[in-house]
């Protein structure tokens with residue numbers, strides 16, 4: 001299938017085209033340029049709307065979708081108590097039906113927010129086998145998104161070899177796809193025994209990247225120092241787990257040496273400032289990450305679905321942390337967004353983040369009517385102050401129109417939300 005979107009403002013990643021067109025063939029972009037030089041048939045007139053590359057979310061938890069509005073007894077004094085009183089209760093109650101509907105609702109919400117690709121960290125300890133396939137079938141095969149999935153291996157209730165097997169099976173089945181892929185999911189150092197890390201190391205074999213929470217709460221780092229005589233990243237390194245393209249989510253309490261190790265081993269730190277502030281666990285220090293050479297991608301830890309909030313909170317958190325209004329510029333924002341594309345490129349073997357021939361046709365169409373001049377130079381300022389406040393009109397993923405004029409085309413969203421309310425009600429009563 002080939003088509004051309006025309007009369008659009010286009011941010012290509014390398015330039016800003018005031019009035020341009022983009023041609024898509026099958027899953028990729030084949031041509032982009034100015035309308036002055038376009039003489040073929042236009043299939044969709046965008047009437048001045050903005051086209052830019054769709055977003056990547058580098059760390060999320062689709063399984064938390066049905067928690068919106070849920071009420072549990074909640075009086076945590078530490079981060080671990082937040083996990084025990086809320087998330088570990090929820091994930092234990094999830095079966096196939098709840099996982100599937102969480103995935104469909106999450107897909108709808110991500111699509112409305114211009115997200116094409118997610119790196120999901122899944123947990124459902126009482127329904128492990130086949131859980132990643134359920135997510136992939138719903139979000140990738142049906143909804144049309146791209147996803148890199150893993151299952152959260154943890155020893156919190158004893159060793160579960162089947163969690164590692166689920167990761168390894170899914171990785172194997174999806175390793176050649178540009179739409180879905182797998183990683184080896186680990187919860188966090190403080191819930192993982194040496195034996196489990198040993199088994200994980202055998203499965204990864206220095207090749208399959210891990211996706212793990214690192215020093216989100218201070219207790220994770222203290223546990224590693226006190227019980228394993230090493231800091232978290234050093235502990236993982238002992239087991240040869242610092243595999244290229246691994247994701248280390250949070251890294252709030254790591255030291256410079258750990259950041260340098262992550263950087264040396266070509267890993268990615270995924271930051272999630274909204275979630276961190278909600279849990280009151282601290283704020284990641286991007287200046288320190290940058291100083292030590294680490295790549296930093298942007299996730300949201302399952303806190304909502306909108307990168308607009310994440311981008312804004314990221315910038316605000318850094319200014320607040322450093323007590324400096326210049327601590328995080330629009331070029332730092334651009335670096336974080338680009339690192340997220342790089343992460344997706346490395347996992348899915350497709351080119352993302354630019355609107356250029358040969359790149360994936362993952363395009364976001366936004367109803368942005370700038371009130372001031374917009375150029376390549378000030379594009380990220382427009383993004384920060386204006387574009388992120390503007391609704392996404394349409395989303396194309398791998399060339400497929402998954403949403404047009406605010407309406408999802410790949411499934412019946414109304415029906416999904418109705419079913420979801422019914423299943424969530426049943427889930428909450430069961431917890």
Ligand SMILES: [Zn+2]
Pocket residue numbers: 059060061121213249301302
């Ligand atoms: Zn997380």
